[in-house]
Amino acid sequence: MTDMPPLILWFRRDLRLADNPMLAEAAQTGCPLLPVFVLDPETESLGAAARWRLGEALVAFSQALAAKGLRLHLARGAAGEVLERLARATGASGLWWGRLYDAPAVARDSAVKARLRGLGIEAKSFPGHLLHEPFGIQTSGGGGYRVFTPFWNAIRARDPGPARPGPARLRGWDGDPGAGERLADWRLGQAMRRGAAVVARHALIGETAARDRLHDFLHGPVADYPARRDRLDRRACSGLSEPLAWGEIGPREIWHAARSVMEGAQDPGVDSGSDSGAAAFLRQLGWRDFAWHLLYHFPQMGARNWRAEWDAFPWRGDSAEAEAWRRGRTGEPVVDAAMRELYATGRMHNRARMIVASYLTKHLLTDWRLGLDWFADCLTDWDPAANALNWQWVAGSGPDAAPFFRIFNPQSQAQKFDPEGRYRDHWLKGVGADDFYAAAPLRWRLDPAAPPPVPLIGLAEGRARALAAWNAGKA
Ligand SMILES: Cc1cc2nc3c(=O)[nH]c(=O)nc-3n(C[C@H](O)[C@H](O)[C@H](O)COP(=O)(O)OP(=O)(O)OC[C@H]3O[C@@H](n4cnc5c(N)ncnc54)[C@H](O)[C@@H]3O)c2cc1C
Missing domain, CATH: 3.40.50.620 (HUPs)
Known part of the structure; x- marks a missing residue:
């Protein structure tokens, strides 16, 4: 009783x-x-x-x-x-x-x-x-940070507090809270339709799986992380964004585990500003905190241009080109491979996210919010802060953003980060393509045997159009 x-x-x-x-x-x-x-x-x-x-x-x-x-x-x-x-x-x-x-x-x-x-x-x-409460980190003048490097300098040597293990004992209440709902009745996977079974094969679910992944990553790939993290054809990143998004693993646990690996390896560490191994990894974790820091201090970041001058930019709204982008049918192989990866796995490599975001906002001159919404619909690691910060960063409208005139050329990005075309081929011809077709909605009427799409726009032409719009806006 x-x-x-x-x-x-x-x-x-x-x-x-x-x-x-x-x-x-x-x-x-x-x-x-x-x-x-x-x-x-x-x-x-x-x-x-x-x-x-x-x-x-x-x-x-x-x-x-x-x-x-x-x-x-x-x-x-x-x-x-x-x-x-x-x-x-x-x-x-x-x-x-x-x-x-x-x-x-x-x-x-x-x-x-x-x-x-x-x-x-x-x-x-x-x-x-988070590692640190967004209201607990302030600039010397008071208020939140707007630029990553000083934010990182403020937190990289700061102890985020302990990461306690799960309690050995918990005392459950043995009273009656009334009839609860049944998870199955919520039908949370309904909108995924047949895609759920495909995405499930790529998911990393639950606290134990997340902790195992952290351990494996820190005792293997982390050593090559700085050199390989941008490679589309390698598994050089942790894959922890997904369990982090749902809180299946905590950032402090990751922080302390990475720090102890650094100490064991006598890595000069995050405090020294070194960019090696676990230190580079922790710097990325710092971007996650930074995104939340910004969203807390600028709650409209997911809906409005951070810099108001971008409100007048002639972004295009939804269009047949934007729909082709969603469906992985732009005719730019690395863009299409990445959009297929997103649809079939619920995830996308960080470098690929930057490439497809740049292509949408610059070559297709399309409003970043359209891409943000598609990612929010497709990502299993969806995080309102990271999604907003990164879309605005690539589009050029955000705080501490890449300048708009920095337009990624998808082909040279592919040569650099997928030099043998393995990532591209996996998603356009290999097992990945099978996964994509198995997940894609029937209403898209995709035909695996159809010839590859003709590019929506020449890369030079798209770049010139984007720069002209930007220059006109500046004038
Ligand atoms: C347009 C765009 C949209 C994005 N949307 C999301 C999103 O909705 N959810 C999300 O978690 N990440 C998002 N990112 C950031 C990044 O792509 C992912 O966090 C990363 O790919 C996750 O892979 P990983 O866990 O292997 O990262 P690792 O390289 O192992 O990095 C470790 C951790 O650092 C954090 N991190 C790494 N890069 C970033 C970054 N650029 N911004 C913020 N945190 C970062 C993540 O929590 C990640 O798990 C987006 C990036 C872009 C360019």
Whole structure:
């Protein structure tokens, strides 16, 4: 029988046991715990691949909790209402969660906090999604950073705090929270249709898989990371963005693991500014924090040009060319290979993301928000901050962005980063092509035997058109 009211733990993008400050502190209270996940309207609006991937994350996390004797309670509806009802029904002593920093989440969480406190229920939030809280890092003049290098200089030697292992024991609440929802009824993979089965073969799901990947990466590929991370035809990167996006692994755990590898290898390390091995890897992790730092300080970053002068730029809206880009039918082999990789795996190599983003925004002169939305629909590692920062970075409209006149030539990029054409051939002719056709919607009416598409625009012509638009805007 239940003798104490539960402490409700509201999980969102922190679906892990280890390096979870909220869970670590909750375990120490000795209170009986009631973990809950709410499918609220904000979560319902996720893109197709992200919704599917969330469902997989919830399966894995429920199992991890069950192994500790806890049952993940599922609820659906507006978070404030659902959580108030649950807190009242269970007589909860408190409701805790791990912080998120995008504007819709901040607004929702502030409202939940006010509502519960109004009822006399403790409402408390915790860090854990980032290395450093976005409001905890400030320039000497106050306010947030706008440029990566000084931001990185500010955090690279700073201890992000401990990454505690998953609690050895957790005490589940044995009361009745009322009928929960069934995950299967949410049909989170529905919009993926037949693509889900294909993307599933490429996914890295759950805390254990993420930790194993981290270990393998840090004891192998990391040594060659600086030299090979841009190679499209090599597996030289960690692949951790996907579990990071769902909080199946925490950034502090990655940070400390990489630092101990550096110490073991007597790597001069991030503090020295060295760009070797684990240090270069941690610098990329710094970009993730930077993206969230910017999104927190500029909540419109995912919807509006960071620099207002770009509002007058003659971006093109949706078009047949943009649709060809989505379907991997631009006629530029490396662009099409990358767009197929995205559709069939839910991921894309970082260098390829830059190439396709540059092609869309410059050669096709198309608004970066169109690309941002397609990525949001297709990526299993979708992250609102990283997606927005990087799209604006490539388009030239963002803070600390690449200048617009830096227009990637897809062919020279391919020569440099896929010199033997292995990446291209895998996605255009090999096993990858099979995967793509198996995942692609039937309504696209793709014919694997059709000849390759004619390029939408000559590379020199597209470049000249983009520069002319930019020069006209400058004048
Ligand atoms: C147009 C565009 C859109 C992008 N959209 C997303 C997105 O929605 N979600 C996402 O996680 N990343 C996004 N990125 C960043 C980057 O491409 C991915 O983080 C990276 O490919 C993930 O692979 P990895 O885990 O093997 O990275 P690694 O090279 O192993 O890097 C380690 C970690 O550092 C972080 N990181 C690396 N590069 C970046 C970067 N440029 N910006 C922010 N964080 C970075 C990631 O968390 C990554 O897991 C985007 C990049 C571009 C150019």
